[in-house]
Amino acid sequence: RAAFLAEHPWCVSCERIGIMTPAEHVDHVTPHKGDPKMFWEGPFQALCASCHSKKTVEEMGRGG
Numbered sequence: 001r002a003a004f005l006a007e008h009p010w011c012v013s014c015e016r017i018g019i020m021t022p023a024e025h026v027d028h029v030t031p032h033k034g035d036p037k038m039f040w041e042g043p044f045q046a047l048c049a050s051c052h053s054k055k056t057v058e059e060m061g062r063g064g
Contacts, residue, residue: 001026004044011048013055025052031059 004026014021023046032038047055 005046008046010046011051012045013047013051021048021051023047024049027052027055 005023009023011019011021011023025047026044027047028038029043029045030038
């Protein structure tokens with residue numbers, strides 16, 4: 001986690017709209033759903049707490 005955030009310090013969702021927000025979470029781009037390979041190997045993205053929460057709520061609504 002720390003190594004990923006050191007290499008990817010900004011929230012990718014915020015960056016897309018021109019806002020530079022420090023990332024706090026390493027998020028699985030695609031929900032791993034218990035797949036150990038996907039859990040450990042990703043793909044990953046850096047997100048701030050707010051964007052990570054929004055994504056989690058959206059995925060839960062889709063059965064993720």
